[in-house]
Amino acid sequence: MIRKYLGALSFAILAVASLAAGALTATAEPRVTIKYAHCCPADHTYGVYAHQLAERVAANSNGEIVIEVLDGGVMGSEQAAAQKVQLGTVQMSGITANNVAQLAPSLNVLVLPYLNGSPDDLTGEGGLLRAGAYRDELNKRVLGESGSIRVVGGYTNSFRSLFSKDQCIDSIDDLQGMKIRAPKNPVMTAMWESWGVSTYPIAWGETFGAIATGVVDGFDSPTDVILNMGFHEHIKYITEATYLPLAAVVIMNEPFFQSLSEEDQAVILLSAAEVDVSHAEFVASNGERVHKALTEDHGVTFCELQDAEVWAEKAQGAWPQLFELVGGGEDWVNMTVKYRDTGAF
Template identity: 35%
Template sequence: MNIRTRLGSFAVSAAAALLLTTGAVNAKNFKIALGDSAGSAQEALGKAFVAALEEKSGGAHTGDLFLNGQLGSEQDTVNEAAMGTLDMSILAINNVTPFSPTVGILTLPYVILSLEEAETLTQGAIGDELTANTIEDAGVRILGWSYTGFRRLTNSVRPVETVEDLQGLVIRVPKNEIMIATYNAWGVNPTPMAWAETFAALQQGVVDGQDNPYLTINAMKFDEVQTYITDIRYIFSLEPLVISEQVFQDLSEEDQQMLIEAGKEATLVSAQFLRDQEEAIKERLTTEGGMEITQPANNEEEFISLATEAVWPQFYDSIGGIEKMNEVLAILGRDPVE
């Protein structure tokens, strides 16, 4: 064997050894389900996660995004991930709550009052605790968070400034007990409806309105079927990236750490995406989309008092007790409840 042959043989062996040590022999293309469309905060998180994962794995691992509920409803994807038949999903936190009730603390009305508060809770001890709970309760692990903004009320009938203005409107909500209870507290009996059915229901007048952040209103083209926006901020929309715990545990420790780090990086990208995009999207919805924005009366005082007084106590048990509620409030620098 001449020296060139020996060197070539050595190079092949070294490359094979490198593949083994980096885990590239187990290269994986992850299927990632999304409920929302292109241009959404979900897509921004997914793209950032895939880019970070490819970089960290040297291209060994990547992912494909399946938009617009192509792989099933958001709640269906939790079941599929729990069974190990789906790798990952990015979905609204309210669609995780039925499987892991303690995450409902993030969807109680008026708990989160800013993006910074959302970051504090999800990226700190509370976020770590909720991740552990979702693994145990639902068989999925939270890798990252999309910060999509406050859910704004839209409708096609009239401007809504007060709780009284809401009366008589048919409002679509997700199939989520906390959100239903919030509208009940405002004197409205909302219509629970799957996300995939919402645009058609608005278009056909089956329902008058819905609530979602500006980013989602824009991405889903709701300006084509809705006229009025009310700038309420009753829930800050969080959309976690979850991975099947079965899929996660089948990976090497090195690959698991790559996924965790990619999720953290994508989370930071999502927060910046919201900061960069929300005001421009709000402007587009009014100037190009023809939507009219109304501010709630008296700094939303009536909406806040009715929702917090009636809804919070109903869910103390499911979120971990009033003590957990007060722990969250203390982290946010607020007074405890009794």
């Protein structure tokens, strides 16, 4: 079902059209500067989104609004960056949903294993992270829980894959005894525990060193991380699983957003909506390039789960104990599932 964003986005389109109609051919001097922090290099999927957004905001504002992209995690871990947005130290950021959930537990619904069957459930037409009724409701909850964080966009980086230094992970039995790094998120921790694994909650910025030195044997993340961030030096086995498509949210400090004029707010919302679409197209086309480079240039082996149904059964069996970790509890989970399936609450 095609769902249109009829609220702020409709106003955004009209407002930006009005700005464009009256704009001079010369680019205006920057009037508003927004600092946007994210975890990764500029050519990583997160960086691609950030720089696409900077380009669209500049174009839609005739150069009057500038997004200054802070690549490479210079503002600290994702959790630290989320806190900086909450405080207003940084105005904007693109952060993995589980790392914002510490401040807004309703986002933990996006971390439930096997809730979404594909990245399209998040960023395809009518997806949970596309501008529309669901994201409006999500934003309302995030604002209420965090006090000062607004969701203005969303993206994904396909599914999280399993990475190992020394062996293929073909079955759930292969996990036993492995030292696995995982994000410090209670929902994700419970998922791993359902598979019989005690994880190491190592910060993302410390993961490369932990893999290199043998502190951990493996971790999970989208596949392109291995190529774009040099992990192929140590990771030689990848299992592309389907338990969790990575969900990331573009967040903005609410007091800063409200300090902008309605026209400037409209530019931000429209630009994010445009990039939500263009970035999803980029992610869809990026997988084949990454797979080819890893196998042909870096000798990485891709493995296949032989008992995927066991993983799903165990992880989904843990859902009832996870409801209390999700802001809004079971009701919010059920609302999310209904919207995913029907396009309505």
